[in-house]
Amino acid sequence: MKESSLRRRIFADRAFQALVALLSFCAILPMFFILFFITKNGIAVINWNFLTRLPAPVGETGGGIANGIIGSGLLIVLSSVIAVPVGVLTGIYLAEHRKGKFAYLSRLSVEILMGIPSIVIGIIAYIWVVMPTGSFSAISGGVALGIMMLPVIVMSTEETLKLIPDSLKEASLALGVSYPRTILKVILPAGLNGIVTGVLLSVARVTGETAPLLFTAFGSPFMAVNILKPVSALPLTVFNYATSPYPEWHALAWGASFVLLVFVLALNLTAKLGLRKWKVQF
Amino acid sequence: MIQPIEGGAGQTPARAKTRDKTMTQTKAETAQAHYRPGFTLSEAAFRKILYLAGISVLVLLIAIFLSLLIASLPSIKALGISFLTGRTWDPVTLKFGALPFLVGTLITSFLALLISTFFSIPISIFLGYYYREGKASSFVKTVIELLAGIPSVIYGFWGLFFFVPIIRFIETALGVPPYGVGILASSLILAIMIIPYSASLGREVISLVPNDLKEAALSLGATRFEVIRKVILPYARSGIFAGILLSLGRALGETMAVTMLIGNSNFLPTSIFSPANTMASVIANEFTEATGAVYLSSLIELALLLFVVTTIINIIGKIIIIKTSFEA
Amino acid sequence: MESPVLRIENFCAGFDSNQVLKDINLSILRNKITAVMGPSGCGKTTLIRCINRMHELIPNANVSGKILLDEQNIFDLDPIIVRRKIGMVFQRPNPFPTMSIYDNVIAGYNLNGIRISKGDKDRIVEESLKKAALWDEVKDALHRKGTFLSGGQQQRLCIARALAMDPEILLLDEPTSALDPKSTAHIEELVVHLKDAVTIIQVTHNIPQAARISDFTAFIYLGELVEFGPTEKLFTVPKDKRTEEYLTGKFG
Ligand SMILES: Nc1ncnc2c1ncn2[C@@H]1O[C@H](COP(=O)(O)OP(=O)(O)OP(=O)(O)O)[C@@H](O)[C@H]1O
Numbered sequence: 001m002k003e004s005s006l007r008r009r010i011f012a013d014r015a016f017q018a019l020v021a022l023l024s025f026c027a028i029l030p031m032f033f034i035l036f037f038i039t040k041n042g043i044a045v046i047n048w049n050f051l052t053r054l055p056a057p058v059g060e061t062g063g064g065i066a067n068g069i070i071g072s073g074l075l076i077v078l079s080s081v082i083a084v085p086v087g088v089l090t091g092i093y094l095a096e097h098r099k100g101k102f103a104y105l106s107r108l109s110v111e112i113l114m115g116i117p118s119i120v121i122g123i124i125a126y127i128w129v130v131m132p133t134g135s136f137s138a139i140s141g142g143v144a145l146g147i148m149m150l151p152v153i154v155m156s157t158e159e160t161l162k163l164i165p166d167s168l169k170e171a172s173l174a175l176g177v178s179y180p181r182t183i184l185k186v187i188l189p190a191g192l193n194g195i196v197t198g199v200l201l202s203v204a205r206v207t208g209e210t211a212p213l214l215f216t217a218f219g220s221p222f223m224a225v226n227i228l229k230p231v232s233a234l235p236l237t238v239f240n241y242a243t244s245p246y247p248e249w250h251a252l253a254w255g256a257s258f259v260l261l262v263f264v265l266a267l268n269l270t271a272k273l274g275l276r277k278w279k280v281q282f
Numbered sequence: 283m284i285q286p287i288e289g290g291a292g293q294t295p296a297r298a299k300t301r302d303k304t305m306t307q308t309k310a311e312t313a314q315a316h317y318r319p320g321f322t323l324s325e326a327a328f329r330k331i332l333y334l335a336g337i338s339v340l341v342l343l344i345a346i347f348l349s350l351l352i353a354s355l356p357s358i359k360a361l362g363i364s365f366l367t368g369r370t371w372d373p374v375t376l377k378f379g380a381l382p383f384l385v386g387t388l389i390t391s392f393l394a395l396l397i398s399t400f401f402s403i404p405i406s407i408f409l410g411y412y413y414r415e416g417k418a419s420s421f422v423k424t425v426i427e428l429l430a431g432i433p434s435v436i437y438g439f440w441g442l443f444f445f446v447p448i449i450r451f452i453e454t455a456l457g458v459p460p461y462g463v464g465i466l467a468s469s470l471i472l473a474i475m476i477i478p479y480s481a482s483l484g485r486e487v488i489s490l491v492p493n494d495l496k497e498a499a500l501s502l503g504a505t506r507f508e509v510i511r512k513v514i515l516p517y518a519r520s521g522i523f524a525g526i527l528l529s530l531g532r533a534l535g536e537t538m539a540v541t542m543l544i545g546n547s548n549f550l551p552t553s554i555f556s557p558a559n560t561m562a563s564v565i566a567n568e569f570t571e572a573t574g575a576v577y578l579s580s581l582i583e584l585a586l587l588l589f590v591v592t593t594i595i596n597i598i599g600k601i602i603i604i605k606t607s608f609e610a
Numbered sequence: 611m612e613s614p615v616l617r618i619e620n621f622c623a624g625f626d627s628n629q630v631l632k633d634i635n636l637s638i639l640r641n642k643i644t645a646v647m648g649p650s651g652c653g654k655t656t657l658i659r660c661i662n663r664m665h666e667l668i669p670n671a672n673v674s675g676k677i678l679l680d681e682q683n684i685f686d687l688d689p690i691i692v693r694r695k696i697g698m699v700f701q702r703p704n705p706f707p708t709m710s711i712y713d714n715v716i717a718g719y720n721l722n723g724i725r726i727s728k729g730d731k732d733r734i735v736e737e738s739l740k741k742a743a744l745w746d747e748v749k750d751a752l753h754r755k756g757t758f759l760s761g762g763q764q765q766r767l768c769i770a771r772a773l774a775m776d777p778e779i780l781l782l783d784e785p786t787s788a789l790d791p792k793s794t795a796h797i798e799e800l801v802v803h804l805k806d807a808v809t810i811i812q813v814t815h816n817i818p819q820a821a822r823i824s825d826f827t828a829f830i831y832l833g834e835l836v837e838f839g840p841t842e843k844l845f846t847v848p849k850d851k852r853t854e855e856y857l858t859g860k861f862g
């Protein structure tokens with residue numbers, strides 16, 4: 001009697017563990033499906049022309065995604081210029097003021113910013129930049145993506161700087177180094193690794209964003225580098241081609257997806273694995 | 283008498299002034315003679331800059347809210363409550379009833395939540411209890427993290443070519459109109475997309491369950507399954523709930539994948555196979571072609587709604603997390 | 611007799627309502643080693659952190675009274691100037707992890723933006739490392755990270771870093787408490803040698819250490835300066851009963 005109930009319990013234990021493992025395995029399967037689909041369909045269209053040419057009109061074969069690549073690059077630069085300085089300074093502020101009502105409010109704002117849907121950010125950039133200037137533009141896309149990068153950079157800067165022992169700051173101050181120099185020349189370099197990781201992750205986050213660009217950067221079939229004019233971006237390219245009815249364009253979308261995916265995953269992996277090597281030891 | 287010192291290194295301007303006259307008699311003076319700083323940023327100025335940066339995020343948040351609110355005013359004035367209760371969305375006849383989108387958003391999000399929970403909780407247990415370290419664990423963890431990094435537009439594109447044919451097949455078998463796209467397709471893709479968010483928090487709270495609790499139960503002869511059921515899950519319950527809540531916040535506002543898969547119909551959905559629209563997808567579809575003040579403003583009002591709802595959800599989630607981490 | 615380099619007068623310090631130091635009066639003589647001892651929590655660290663104005667970095671800290679360096683109240687000076695004249699070495703070695711040994715030693719100049727020639731830098735690094743008795747061990751590895759050194763070596767590197775600024779006074783807060791006996795002996799020896807160049811105030815927990823190295827000893831108990839005098843006298847004929855009890859191990 002007792003024997004059999006014990007056996008039942010052990011069976012339940014084993015079965016549950018197997019179920020957990022099975023479901024976990026199923027949950028990571030999509031990653032491989034996606035990688036497989038994108039690689040299989042994407043790699044076929046990738047060649048030098050694909051990366052360096054502008055899109056071809058409907059009906060013509062060939063054509064590439066150079067406008068999307070250049071546009072994404074431009075948008076990343078613009079958004080980084082906006083978000084990195086503010087984000088790092090805010091991160092320093094929060095790391096230096098761990099308690100206090102104001103720091104708490106500031107921290108809460110960062111967390112809320114992190115959770116705002118990207119389409120809402122797109123509308124904000126539309127209201128703030130597109131409406132006053134009267135035109136879709138790279139800069140409005142940069143503002144949208146910059147707002148999305150900001151909380152990631154703030155959080156990772158704060159987390160990194162919090163882990164730096166106070167003794168380091170005291171060592172510097174005890175040498176008669178002023179507070180600004182202590183922060184900028186001792187604390188920031190010691191946390192550089194984590195801050196760079198945060199910036200890379202934030203770039204990875206926004207590079208794949210489409211929604212906030214729909215009515216800001218808008219997209220453009222030309223090689224545009226004027227920040228006051230609309231530009232394309234890789235995710236916009238994917239979206240426009242993927243939702244088109246033409247199979248040739250679907251092929252371009254697979255290729256653009258492949259490029260985008262490789263870039264985003266590489267950034268993520270670099271941030272998570274690669275930078276560990278250069279971590280400062282205390 | 284004890285005087286408080288001004289915060290920080292206490293370098294007040296008054297004290298800074300005395301610097302010159304005191305630089306005369308000491309050995310360190312030789313070094314001072316060469317003191318030519320590359321940049322001069324006083325401590326007070328630097329602290330002010332940091333303070334401004336700290337305040338900037340709060341200002342940004344408030345500005346976002348106010349901008350959305352002001353831009354929504356025309357719609358709020360013109361439509362009032364009928365915006366939320368109207369079933370007809372027809373820009374041509376200036377009818378802006380957003381109920382179909384509210385319903386579409388809620389159904390897709392909750393269906394996605396339901397599906398994702400089936401997987402995110404096992405992953406949390408897998409990573410937080412069975413395999414806390416080692417190759418299998420770090421592999422699964424890395425893949426989950428990468429899943430969170432895949433752009434939404436790629437999920438949508440892949441969904442079009444992977445889920446849609448499957449669902450169309452099922453729909454044909456069931457005898458419902460075989461759209462393929464619709465609520466089910468978007469919920470499935472949403473589910474995959476939000477698994478990483480609830481799983482990562484779930485893993486964290488499960489791995490935070492104190493070891494002595496688990497060991498006490500094991501030493502009483504409990505199996506690991508019983509430890510999970512009787513010790514870990516009750517202990518980690520509110521943290522897991524917070525993770526699910528935060529992933530709901532994600533699902534509500536997710537745009538691109540849903541826009542590509544939901545079928546874009548402005549009518550109230552009748553089943554999980556119906557094409558529909560969510561708040562986010564209708565904005566993505568119609569914003570650039572919205573002509574007329576009320577039309578544009580009503581789309582912005584949807585964004586305002588999304589902002590308010592996700593913000594409330596995120597704050598509640600945060601509060602739960604803070605509460606549980608205090609209890610632990 | 612020589613005038614004191616540092617005079618502490620009616621000095622009190624604390625945190626908010628917690629008054630840690632009560633009415634301290636103390637004179638430190640030039641080129642002598644003064645040991646500060648007392649049981650844990652009595653305020654030794656607080657005292658020496660006040661002397662180079664590190665105490666006030668803590669948000670709720672307060673002070674009153676005077677500390678005169680060369681007859682000048684340090685609280686009338688810019689704290690940055692005070693800290694350059696009064697160097698400090700902490701309980702745990704804290705070399706800058708991003709910098710090489712060379713850059714660690716010269717950090718006081720580089721970080722402060724004091725421009726000096728490469729030749730002067732080389733000279734200061736060599737002299738400081740020699741004074742800190744570390745030169746022979748690291749002269750071939752000046753461009754390696756300071757954090758690769760052993761604990762004792764790191765502490766001597768921190769001493770070299772403080773000495774490079776040519777301070778008038780060097781404050782040492784239990785510099786050997788995180789070190790093994792051999793490194794401790796090394797540092798004690800070094801401190802005794804250093805007194806020709808710099809006035810030293812060393813906090814120590816270790817009674818024999820105070821006896822071995824110091825010229826003067828201050829005994830602090832519950833924030834009060836109980837007794838202060840030449841080390842030999844204080845150890846052989848303590849005036850206060852509490853000092854005697856402490857020296858014979860009755861508390862602390
Ligand atoms: N940051 C602080 N805030 C409030 N009180 C503090 C703080 N630091 C120290 N104290 C209090 O000040 C008192 C003196 O501390 P201090 O560090 O000067 O002692 P100490 O003599 O150096 O002890 P030890 O030998 O353990 O290093 C202690 O009672 C401590 O509780």
Ligand SMILES: [Mg+2]
Nearest residue numbers: 654655656783
């Ligand atoms: Mg101490």
